[in-house]
Amino acid sequence: MTPKNSDRFIVAYNRIDKSLVKLTGMPNHFSFSRRIDKAKEKNALIRHYEEELREFGSLRNAIIHNRTGLNYAIAEPHDVIVEMIEMIEKKLSNPMTVKDLFSRKVHTLQAKESLATGLKMVREKKFNQIPIYQKGRFIGLITANGIMNWLADQKHEDISREIPTLYDVYNHEKRKNTYRFVKSTLSVYEAEEFFKKSILRGNRLEALLITEHGGKDEKLIGIITPLDLLKLD
Known part of the structure; x- marks a missing residue:
């Protein structure tokens, strides 16, 4: 029945x-x-x-x-x-955790690598943010805004003569604190709230970086952007 x-x-x-x-x-x-x-x-x-x-x-x-x-x-x-x-x-x-939905291989680059390498990754992987490291230590995120800021600050002859590193570009990021490390057991709804609250505070997050326990010195096991959450039901 x-x-x-x-x-x-x-x-x-x-x-x-x-x-x-x-x-x-x-x-x-x-x-x-x-x-x-x-x-x-x-x-x-x-x-x-x-x-x-x-x-x-x-x-x-x-x-x-x-x-x-x-x-x-x-x-x-x-x-x-x-x-x-x-x-x-x-x-x-x-409860659905961020690890359940967003655990994946995270592509990172070294700060000493060239901007050309970063742009190749952006083109091939369709990324908007690139985590960069230096001697195993997390430095920050390279964003599209950072690349545009770097270009805007260059003279035409400098662009053709120099090969900038990703660290050079990172120094042109106007807002460097645009990420947050989160633990793998964080619920997807808590992740969503992090992005919403950052907008209300006027300091919009570009990404949440997932590690097992939320530590920045741990291995990255996933990354979440606002666009990722928009795709959820």
Whole structure:
């Protein structure tokens, strides 16, 4: 027998409620709404779906408190509502991390390598940011803006005579703190918030650099740009 939408909704709701209890440590007598208030302080996914979760709380009350029989619910949620609450429950139970989605081989270059080498990588790999290193130490990101700034500061005869290194170009980056190292277990919603908050602060991030524990001296295992997050559902 196919379960009714109201039954599927309540099952997903109860699972979310248990997850909120685990997140907050709040006793059972606290309301679903109060648990959302507490959980959103710690969990980016709860913040992301706060409005929907509060609406689910109201719908749950309508289903439970207005039930007039064992097999009759006065409110039967639409399919789209049931699918949404089940989707949120799944994401909350099995949070997607940046390592899950963005772990990949990261192409880096040495600061002493030439701009020509960097431009070749940009052309072949379609990159907008290039992490550069010097003697195993992370230096920073070469960006399209940095390359344009370098070009703007050169005289025509200097461009044809000199072969600049990537470090030369990096010195023309107007904003050098345009990246942040993050740990591999960071949720994708927390990653999204980093980019949003950087814009609000007026210091837009170009990339999040993923290492196992978030340390800059660790091996890069992934990179996230704002464009990457726009491709997510």
